[in-house]
């Protein structure tokens with residue numbers, strides 16, 4: 001009971017610290033173009049929740065791995081440590097803080113949510129945090145699979161694992177190459193992943209051939225002794241209009257958007273926005 005109390009106190013301390021870190025992380029990105037930020041902490045504030053920060057549902061194993069990587073690295077804005085790993089913040093809307101013309105504001109105001117962040121009950125779905133190596137050839141993810149991700153009884157659904165692999169490879173690819181889409185994802189499931197367990201995903205940069213960039217991914221136990229999944233993926237670099245072209249077509253058909261709005265569509269705003277700068281890095285190795 002005593003140990004439980006101490007553990008809970010430690011978790012609560014960690015979470016309240018994470019709120020502080022979260023505010024520190026969020027503030028540098030404030031611009032005139034963004035919604036006003038208030039000083040209250042999530043879940044009471046209008047600030048975005050950074051889902052990659054610890055919450056009380058994180059297991060001891062997840063926290064150990066998180067502490068290991070954060071102690072060897074720094075947050076994206078360079079506030080923690082000075083090791084080789086950078087923690088990547090993670091929100092449930094990719095474009096939430098972008099601004100722009102009529103079409104874009106419709107996209108922003110929609111109910112869309114990033115698939116792997118749309119279960120908001122802590123511990124129920126995808127709990128994960130990504131770290132990228134400063135040298136950029138590796139990106140790792142600590143992933144705790146919640147009970148809503150069941151496939152075979154007591155084990156993680158293969159589609160949930162695929163979504164996580166796509167997320168880790170996709171984020172890695174976006175960080176290195178800017179706007180990309182997955183063209184091909186080939187997965188070998190070697191061993192079922194128990195629900196509730198914590199696993200590591202390691203994305204490795206492969207060949208780069210023009211617009212094509214290849215990645216591999218391994219899902220293992222946190223000590224690396226058990227291999228659950230191995231995969232290979234191809235990402236293709238695209239222009240922002242490749243994605244928005246389809247979106248605007250849909251908006252004309254189903255929403256209150258005219259072709260005039262499309263002509264005025266500020267893809268430049270997208271490319272200029274803080275969100276795009278932060279999510280789609282333009283650095284190349």
Ligand SMILES: CCCCC/C=C\C/C=C\C/C=C\C/C=C\CCCC(=O)SCCNC(=O)CCNC(=O)[C@H](O)C(C)(C)COP(=O)(O)OP(=O)(O)OC[C@H]1O[C@@H](n2cnc3c(N)ncnc32)[C@H](O)[C@@H]1OP(=O)(O)O
Pocket residue numbers: 094095166167168170171174180181182183184212234236238240243244270279280
């Ligand atoms: C403005 C929006 C902002 C949104 C920001 C969003 C997120 C980024 C930020 C942070 C990341 C956060 C979370 C990450 C989470 C998840 C990542 C999700 C990524 C996805 O989940 S994304 C959805 C699934 N994805 C699609 O929805 C793609 C649909 N598809 C297409 O959009 C086209 O199909 C495309 C573009 C792929 C190709 O079309 P294309 O016309 O541009 O190119 P083309 O066909 O000419 O091929 C050129 C060369 O690629 C080879 N090639 C093509 N396809 C191949 C294949 N399948 N296998 C092997 N090789 C292939 C050809 O053989 C040729 O090769 P070569 O040049 O050697 O001949």
